[in-house]
């Protein structure tokens with residue numbers, strides 16, 4: 001049985017879907033982990049076809065939010081709607097791709113064996129393993145055991161596995177960590193190619209300079225959303241020269257608001 005707050009959140013999420021169906025609508029999301037609140041009543045949307053960056057310092061709750069969108073996180077309150085269905089619905093399984101921070105492929109199998117195995121599980125076309133290996137620049141590594149690949153190459157095998165079946169929404173948790181600048185650029189180019197064909201990408205990073213590569217930004221701090229905007233609008237609103245400065249500006253603004261809330265005077 002839903003309480004009235006949860007019912008209200010679900011209704012608001014449905015209303016979002018009716019106007020301009022976003023790929024993801026989060027309303028009043030609250031998550032508690034290890035007895036401590038980690039996400040505090042988050043409200044946000046991820047527009048369909050966008051490359052949305054989820055940025056914030058380590059431990060601010062990015063992975064927890066992504067897990068909530070995938071539907072593998074127990075939530076305390078709120079509603080998360082993904083491609084028009086409640087997060088985690090069975091019908092979303094082949095429509096959402098998720099790449100966790102740690103590569104999640106079998107190290108004792110080759111790249112090709114991994115991709116063929118996951119393609120079989122997903123019911124993806126037989127031609128998909130070769131296609132996705134090409135997409136991530138591993139077309140010439142199909143016969144190599146994953147255990148003998150570099151860390152960056154292994155991360156790209158995980159990404160390739162998530163591209164099997166051409167999901168409509170890709171959720172990537174820090175996909176560029178530890179990659180050299182050329183690979184990082186190539187991956188961001190790939191993300192934009194995917195978006196150009198209609199895929200929505202939600203990508204977390206704690207590297208603020210990746211923000212300029214996104215069409216939309218979600219800035220998070222300590223389980224709260226500081227901004228949900230385009231990079232250009234964020235810079236215009238804060239008068240900052242780059243996203244890192246904008247983030248610090250917003251952190252300062254919330255600190256002042258908190259002080260004002262506490263004793264009625266802004267210091």
Ligand SMILES: Nc1ncnc2c1ncn2[C@@H]1O[C@H](COP(=O)(O)OP(=O)(O)OP(=O)(O)O)[C@@H](O)[C@H]1O
Pocket residue numbers: 033034035038056057058059060061062063064065206
């Ligand atoms: N299994 C867990 N049990 C208890 N607390 C947890 C658990 N997992 C995460 N947390 C806490 O939840 C908060 C948010 O963690 P989360 O992994 O979502 O952050 P993050 O922004 O993704 O960090 P990072 O960029 O370092 O990956 C942190 O304070 C973390 O310590």
